[in-house]
Amino acid sequence: MIPVSLTDVGSYLPAHSVDTSFYTGDEAPPADGVMFGPPARRRHAAPHETATHMAVEAARPVLERRRALGEDRVDVVLTNVALPDRAFTGAGADIVARLGLDPVPEWIIDVHNSGCASFVYLMKLGRSLIASGQARTALICCVQNMAGQLFARPEVRGRKHAAVPGDGCGVGFLSAGDASPVLDLVTYHGVEYANDMTLAVDTRKYWEPGEGEIDIGFTESRVKQIVARGNRLVPQVTSELCARLDTPTSDIDVLITNQPNRMFLSNWHTELGLKPERHLDTFDQYGNLFGAGIPVTLAQARDEGRITKGDLLVLSGFAHAGDFAAAAAVRW
Structure with a gap:
């Protein structure tokens, strides 16, 4: 290959x-x-x-x-x-x-x-x-x-x-x-959660005219479920990736995840046995950048010299209400 x-x-x-x-x-x-x-x-x-x-x-x-x-x-x-x-x-x-x-x-x-x-x-x-x-x-x-x-x-x-x-x-x-090889990737599809994050637009379809503005449809019960899944999924796919590489998660030099909130960021590196400084954080600068969070944080880290040649770089995240999660390892 x-x-x-x-x-x-x-x-x-x-x-x-x-x-x-x-x-x-x-x-x-x-x-x-x-x-x-x-x-x-x-x-x-x-x-x-x-x-x-x-x-x-x-x-x-x-x-x-x-x-x-x-x-x-x-x-x-x-x-x-x-x-x-x-x-x-x-x-x-x-x-x-x-x-x-x-x-x-x-x-x-x-x-x-x-x-x-x-x-x-x-x-x-x-x-x-x-x-x-x-x-x-x-x-x-x-x-x-x-x-x-x-x-x-x-x-x-x-x-x-x-x-x-x-x-x-x-x-x-x-x-x-x-030159900077992608060592392996792990993906997870939680298809049973695909409908747990929706657009809330009263009773109409989002493209139909109406008075209420479109928003994300969160409920308290769903938020609790998303928190539980998010806390579990990023360590899960990251640990699976490291197991495939025969490397303990504590040997990750730099972890870059999506940036949903401070709670997830703290819980993830704690669960993976990483010091906070190894898990890069741009949340307070840019907020939750969704899919752009990983590459934006990576680009900033590269420009600031926070990643060095030979580092084991792991990119990891979960999506929406937990319907998808993925992790990739790169030898920088």
Whole structure:
């Protein structure tokens, strides 16, 4: 099998930074340890900052670096967008057009499931195509664009969960070769939980006209179930991955997960036997970036020199109400 490496990462974060008072006014935010304890700040995409715009801005510097190293072709483009704003085609084709990729990649795949763990899932798809000899390179784009468009709306922003997400985009580049090899990946599908996270729009379908604004449909009982699953799933897939590598979880040099809240972040590294400094945390800077959280945190860590050559890097996360989880190991 052809070895595949994660050779580059990049990110784009909207300029507009929002503090918690935008949501809570003069009221104190919820306690830190709960599911919806808000970050200190988060970014909101402006009206012109579509999913395509954010992906292109994140990808351009990565592609320029790859071209300087002789990789001037992209064979695969994989995307995940939290709130699709290209209803029929997905974002992939528009991203390819705006980046001016020539020739047009043979594989343009818009993946709508896998949510907060989408970066790892797209790594698995890209790795499979490259390892099979059907491609040499893959561009992965994960966009979170719900904070400024959905959770900032007047009827929604006062609800306790609205202050947690932020907007941003993270991208990754996969290449054939062993420069920074993807050692293994583990995925989990909790299909029985697929309907536990829904859109709440009274009795209508979300595209039908009506007076109530669209929101995420949380109930107290479901939140408790999601907390239990989230606490379990990330250590589960991470431990399975390390077992396959015959490596104890305590030997992970750098763990990067999705960034849902402080409670999960603390519980995950404690369960895995890792010191907090090995589990990178961008929650208070950017909030919950959904699928963009892993690549944005990774790109920042790379730029700040927090990952060194030879490190065992593990990327791990769970999605939605626990319907998906995944982990990947990379020798940086």
